[in-house]
Amino acid sequence: MSKIYIIGLGPGDINSLSLGAVKRLQSGELNVLRTEVHPTVEYLKENKIPYTSYDFVYENGEDFSEVYNFIVSDLLEKAKKYNSINYFVPGNPLVAEKTVDLLLKKRENQNIEMEIIPGMSFIDPIIVAVGHDPINGLKIIDGLNIKGQYVDINIGNVITQVYNKRIASQVKLELSEVYGDDYEICVINSAGVPYKEQIFKIPIYKLDRMEEISYLTSIYIPKVDKINKKIYDMSDLLTIMGTLRGDEGCPWDIEQTHKSIRECVVEEAYEVVNAIDEDDMENLCEELGDILLQVVFHSDIAKDEGYFNIWDVITGICNKLIFRHPHVFGEKKVENCDEVVYNWNEMKFKKRNIESYTDRLKEISHLPSLMRSFKIQERAADIGFDWDDVSGAIDKVDEEYHEVIEALNVSKGGDMGKVESELGDLLFAVVNVCRFLDINPEIALNKTINKFIERFDFMEKKSKENNKDLKDMTLEEMDMLWNRAKIHKNK
Known part of the structure; x- marks a missing residue:
């Protein structure tokens, strides 16, 4: 059986050459160096020890992967030709030596024995x-x-x-x-x-x-000073949360449950969206931290209750990302973003055993109503239940609007349930127009809310300048201020 001796030359000091390395150098067998750009090569030259190296490959290779693969293939061929060879690498063969790693992985398939003769590592x-x-x-x-x-x-x-x-x-x-x-x-x-x-x-x-x-x-x-710390990582966040919820921690944090802080997740998510809408990157950084805190907080509660921990959460999302991106981590090919989204949904439905089209709609739940209606309409459109263009959706808005007016007239008899139903239909139709125009209704409505608040703030400030209180003004006076606010905002 052919054999390759893999020998470490140490970090550079000739005095660090091991006795085993010297014996192999003087064995009379073929000496092959990954590189002769190493201080200990002077020892070989001074003692007239013959050797060859792979430096020429580094000069001609396009990248390190190509270089390493060539070296490994050539070493295997030399081993078969000469029966036994010495392969010398800087430092310790098992520390930061890619060629050695590749060689060891191939030894069983090549039926070539390999022996490691360690040297002092550069570490x-x-x-x-x-x-x-x-x-x-x-x-x-x-x-x-x-x-x-x-x-x-x-x-x-x-x-x-x-x-x-x-x-x-x-x-x-x-x-x-x-x-x-x-x-x-x-x-x-x-x-x-x-x-x-x-x-x-x-x-x-x-x-x-x-x-x-x-x-x-x-x-x-060097590691970051724990006393005068200016930066933190995920490990620090987990440690801080563990301290807060530990025996000597914060009474409030210790008492919290999944349900007691569930609203925080929704609130923080909306604050992230608001920071994005305002294009406020400093605030977005802070709000994303608040979202991360919620993930760590719930994970720590679940860990104490014996259900799961943060590593389960991270492992779960990593597995999901890999599974749902076969075009990146597997062999599946896609043409565009729409195909990516389609494949993502199909794999999600398969994993959750969702078979019918109706189940696909029911699966969308526990979202704000505008978001939920938007996603349900998307799912229905996926199977062709949709208007040909946006004009059909706009006509539907007009139809639902007149049905609201009709219900209001009927409601003089007291049927407000009918009005509620028709208003819901109108809102649903408006969301459909948003979907056709690729506008998120939640974001659109939030922008309008913020715009309303800004205009209302203008009205209040102007009323105070006129020594008036808004609640004492007539509707006509407030309308005049409102119109001024619209003009002011558009300047």
Whole structure:
């Protein structure tokens, strides 16, 4: 059986080469290096140890994925050809080495034995350089995949493979989003290499301005100070909620139930909508936080009652998003947004065992009436029960309006139930016009309410300027002020 020895060259100091690595170098078998851009290669040159490397692949490859796949394929072919080869990588083979990860995944299918000969990881000299004890928490992040990972502000983070200014610039942008531009980080070059190690303490915004960025550059981000804390994460929010509802917490928070705070969810949702309508981004940020608080609050109550916890909530929505987006996470193809929405609904109906068209309408419940009617009309239109164009919907509004007038005339005999029914029909018809025009009736009505309040505020201020109280004015006088308010708003 062919065999590949996978050997770590350590972080860079020749004195950190393990005895096992030296024995393999001197074994007389083919020595293959992922890269010869590494300080310990001087040892090979000084001792005239033959080797080959894959640096040429980095120069010709279009991206790292292509480079790594080529290296792995070539190593497997060399192993079959030479029966036994040595593959050397910087640091420890099992720390931040993608080619090793790919090799180990293929060893069973290739019927090739692989043996790991570890070396000192680059992590060791980094934590020595910055004085960090990993027992306090440490996260290692690949700088080449910074967008696919998240820093943890409550522990130390090490970012590896910050090879050049382009990668440093991308890392800077991602870190600034979390920590801000002025947060101090440590840039470490040639960690553990005698006379070459450098440590720079800089604010994040200066990261891509450094001239010292090289293939041996790593970044250390200290955890956020818990006493003088300026930023928080989801873990902090869960801890705060746990404290508030703990034995020594807030009596009010401890007493709350799902039902006692259920109105808060609706109120906060409307405040989010209002912030969006007002284009108030600062307020929107705050209101979204209030919505998040409600999710965490209900999850904590459910956890104490033994039903579910926040991780169940997050897992549930992640599974739902993946399941309902087969065109992104699976092989299904879609042509446009309408097809995406159709597929979303069809999968939802299937999972909830909703079979009849009527059940699709009944499934929409517990929403404000305008929103519910809007969604029910959408569901009916999905199967073709709809007007050809908006003119049919407008004619229906006119028809329902006259039926209200007729019911009002009849109501002189006292049948207000008939009036209520016809007014409901009129509202339903108006919502149908909104749907045709792709206007959300809830948002439209809320805008009108806000507009009414603004005009009413104008009326009251003008009445006070005239030393009058609105309630003492005639309807004609108030109408004049109302018309002035309309003109004032349109200026």
